[in-house]
Amino acid sequence: MALMTSPDLHEIDSTLPSGWRDFADVLAAGVDRVILYGPPGTGKTFAALHFGMRSVDSERLICTEDITTADVTGTWMPTGESRWEWLEGPAVRAWRSGGRLVVDEIDRAAGDVVSLLLAMTDTDGSARWRHPQSGEVLEPAPGFSAVMTTNLERLDELPSALRDRFPVAIHIDRPHPASVWRLSEDLRRPALNGTLGDADRRVSLRAFFAFDQLRAAHGPERAAMLLFGETKGRAFLDALAIASLRA
Ligand SMILES: Nc1ncnc2c1ncn2[C@@H]1O[C@H](COP(=O)(O)OP(=O)(O)O)[C@@H](O)[C@H]1O
Ligand SMILES: [Mg+2]
Structure with missing residues (x-):
């Protein structure tokens, strides 16, 4: 990204705050399940969507108390007279493209949504999803990754199953130098x-x-x-x- 490579950034700050260095190192190592947590307005969502992404887009799911499993994997939609089709949700789209699923504000999701997200972000090799319409059994395409964000300050407030699935959790407490450009x-x-x-x-x-x-x-x-x-x-x-x- 142009914003991240601007030479002026080095004048602003040559030392990356530790959380951002951690995130870069983790991505460089190919770790593809990461939680970013910390106070709002530091660029966690922006980084989750863009950092380390090149050819394919990220799919974003913003969690609220009101979202349901339909917002994760999709739902039946009427597409004409007595015809219904399965409209795929962001998790399935990210599986197909081998892109990144960004789950924003994960702490706000209800239990059944979290459970489905855990299934959809399971280790590559064990994750499977059966398409309700075609019967096709999907696996994440190579390159699929998942980054979750939360404004929680303490990680132990997150469900332990989630912590277990996402062993790398990085505390972001300062904006990325690129963000102020x-x-x-x-x-x-x-x-x-x-x-x-x-x-x-x-x-x-x-x-x-x-x-x-x-x-x-x-x-x-x-x-x-x-x-x-x-x-x-x-x-x-x-x-x-x-x-x-x-x-
Ligand atoms: N690296 C960046 N380059 C440009 N704008 C950024 C960058 N990081 C964050 N921003 C902007 O700063 C604002 C806050 O970032 P956001 O990712 O929403 O923070 P958080 O998720 O931590 O609350 C947004 O308007 C976002 O577009
Ligand atoms: Mg955010």
């Missing part, structure tokens, strides 16, 4: 640090992107107030001013 220059380092001093006041990557956009239209004061309110907005502007003095 689209921000205005003065915001890049503060965004990488992710926090205004203490954990309670962490500002996510998404908030930095929004701030940048609002600031361009309405100026910094108004942008900070709109995003964070009076107290935190003031603290945010102070922290930016200090950061720019240091730079």
Whole structure:
């Protein structure tokens, strides 16, 4: 990806935060079942979708309390007069293409969805799925991988069966240097640090992107107030001013 190879990134930060280094090492070793966990807005989903992917696309499943097994492997759909066809879900599509299944916010999925996801991400060689319409028995195509993400801070909050199936779990607590590249220059380092001093006041990557956009239209004061309110907005502007003095 162009964003990741920009030379300017080295000026921003030549040392990759450890979680990101771990993820790169794990992918390079060919490990194809990974969980990324940690606070929101650090680029976990982006990385799961794009890092290490070349020719084939990723299939994304966003978990909520409301999704069902139909959202994983598919469901019967009416396709005309008294005709029904099985519309394949993201897990089956990723099996067919040998691409990556990205399961976002896995902690929010209900038990039966998790069970099906475990079956669909079982070790290559033992995973099988029978197509309800054609009877075809599928296996994951070579190259199939699965990355799950969660904003949980502690891994032991995840079902143990899932932990067992995904032995490599990486804590991501800071944005990837590549992710700040689209921000205005003065915001890049503060965004990488992710926090205004203490954990309670962490500002996510998404908030930095929004701030940048609002600031361009309405100026910094108004942008900070709109995003964070009076107290935190003031603290945010102070922290930016200090950061720019240091730079
Ligand atoms: N490497 C990157 N390059 C460009 N944009 C990125 C990168 N990583 C994250 N982003 C952007 O930052 C925002 C937050 O990333 P996201 O992956 O959704 O975080 P998380 O899943 O940790 O909550 C998104 O708008 C995303 O597109
Ligand atoms: Mg996410």
